[in-house]
Amino acid sequence: MTYTFDFMAVRHGLGVLFDGLLVTLELTVAANVIGLTFGFGLALLVMHRWAVLRWPASLFVEFFRCTPAIIQIVWFFYCVPMLFDVYLDAMTMGILALACNLTAFNAEAYRAAIQAVPRDYRDAGIALGLNGWQRIRYIVLPTAFRAALPVLVSNGIGIFQQTALVAIVALQDLMYMGKSLATESYRPIETFTVVALIYFAVSFPVSQLASWFEHRRDRLAR
Template sequence: MDYALDIGAVTRNLDKLWEGLFVTLQLTIAANVIGVIAGFLLALIVLSPYKVLSWLATLFVEFFRCAPAIVQIVWFFYCVPMLFNVWLDPITMGVMALGLNLTAFNAEAYRASIQAVPKEHLDAGIALGLSPVQRVRHIVQPQALRASVPVLLTNGIGTFQQSALVAIVGVADLMYQGKLVATETYRPIETFTVVALVYLAISLPVAQIVGWIERRHGTA
């Protein structure tokens, strides 16, 4: 194989990759905000005594956890506009697809953490005269969030990596821009290697933080 590496083909197009990375970070941050907040609310519904609501919430969780993310993204981009006559910009659609997917995974993390809250703490809240909403806010939420942090961060990394899937529907994220640069320069090895290193450079530190938090909890 006679192939001479030319990293200059990538460095001359770094502006495009930076633009793509900015879109990727937009998608990731917005999806994580949705996933962290909506995931907790969904977990409460799953654990609620109202069977119909609990069943519907569980169905939502299982669908988004079991259906491939790429199918969910394609469905949102092509089916939502046709079925509901809702036309949104690509980034918003990407945020919705990634955010709802992350919501399902975070809901499972929260559910396990909520069920791990000692019953004595809830009994103490009742003894103090706290309403159900106050017990959730002051007792359940702080403990569940603290216990779920490692999983939430891990899920957040997964969303950052899965955001590359929106490239197939034309969202100009890092992967999409990398594909354009590779096509224009005929340098796929150099381009996709740099793209992979960018994903690694962002994911690895977060993974190290997750490991540190888990070790700290393990020794606490």
């Protein structure tokens, strides 16, 4: 059987796909803002000497790192309203689910970077009379952030790709719009090829930027 490709139907639906892409980018940006911010705080809790703070933070990290993202999304959309009587719009639920997942992975990236900060840097802060918070703010955080940046960017790309999972709960992202267009046009191969190319067009430049940051960091470390 010979299959004849016809991208005309997809061409007419590009506007719909780009509407979905905007939703995907909104989910990605919001999740990354939350993940970058709370990931650092969570990393500090994971390394805290008090077990009452360390164990809950570690449990959060391990839960979201060791369970499939699709289950986390379904849990947020269906279990949270039923168990806690909390009803939020689909966009907010999607952002929270993705942000929790990204926060856990970023926390591990920050933790590894923080532990890699040379002891001499902290000793220098003490010698300058900086208190604990000031050492974290002016020495540990900038140094750790630079070291963790390639991993953080990679995690951000990963969460951009995982936004496709929210299509299962009818959030109208790029994947959801692609599925709808494929159903309407009866051209799933052409439609999902274009969808894949859109994901690639966004992810590839960012991945190259992450590689550039990593190479630049390695050059400065020499």
